Amino acid sequence: MVVARIGRAHGIKGEVTVEVRTDEPELRLGPGAVLLTDPASAGPLTIETGRVHSGRLLLRFEGVRDRNAAEALRNILLIAEVDPTELPEEEDEYYDHQLMDLDVVLADGTEIGRITEISHLPSQDLFIVERPDGTELMIPFVESIVTEIDLEEQRAVIDPPPGLIDDRAEIVSSRDESGEDEA
Structure with missing residues (x-):
C-alpha cells in the first residue's frame, strides 16, 4: 500500500518533506518503519526520525545524511507492506x-x-x-x-x-x- 510520496529536501541534514497518503501516518510512518519504494531501486528505506514542521511531515531515513542525498529521493513512493487480513479500525474504512x-x-x-x-x-x-x-x-x-x-x-x-x-x-x-x- 502506498503510504507517502517523498517531496523536496528540507534543510541540510537529510530531511525530506512527505506527502502523506495514508489515514494512519503514526502507524505507517513512525521511526523504525521499513518501507519499500517505487522505483524499487531506491529502497527499502528505514525511517530514522519524523517530525511535523509548519503542518508538513518531515522524515529522515537511515543513511541519508545531507541535502543532496535527500533531494535524490524526490518523488519516490513509499510502500508499506500490510497483512491482507488487517482491517482498518473504523467500520466504513477500507485499505x-x-x-x-x-x-x-x-x-x-x-x-x-x-x-x-x-x-x-x-x-x-x-x-x-x-x-x-x-x-x-x-x-x-x-x-x-x-x-x-x-x-x-x-x-x-x-x-x-x-x-x-x-x-x-x-x-x-x-x-x-x-x-x-x-x-
Whole structure:
C-alpha cells in the first residue's frame, strides 16, 4: 500500500518533506518503519526520525545524511507492506488493497467495470475504473455515489448522478423532456 510520496529536501541534514497518503501516518510512518519504494531501486528505506514542521511531515531515513542525498529521493513512493487480513479500525474504512479489482456495478447489477486504481485527492478519493471496452472512468468515493462496498462479493455498488457515466447521460437525454404536469 502506498503510504507517502517523498517531496523536496528540507534543510541540510537529510530531511525530506512527505506527502502523506495514508489515514494512519503514526502507524505507517513512525521511526523504525521499513518501507519499500517505487522505483524499487531506491529502497527499502528505514525511517530514522519524523517530525511535523509548519503542518508538513518531515522524515529522515537511515543513511541519508545531507541535502543532496535527500533531494535524490524526490518523488519516490513509499510502500508499506500490510497483512491482507488487517482491517482498518473504523467500520466504513477500507485499505486500497481491499478495493483494488472490485467489480463496479449499478444497484440493478449492470456491470460498469473494475477498480484499477484509487486516487487520493485533497478533497476526496476517486476510483479509477476500467470499463469493459478498455476506457477509464473516475468515480468519486463518496457515500452518495458509492452506496455499498461488498468485500465478500468483491463488488462496489454505485448510484451515479446523471452524466457521470455516459450510458446514464444518454438515458437522461433520451427521456421525454416535456415534464409538464397536465392540469
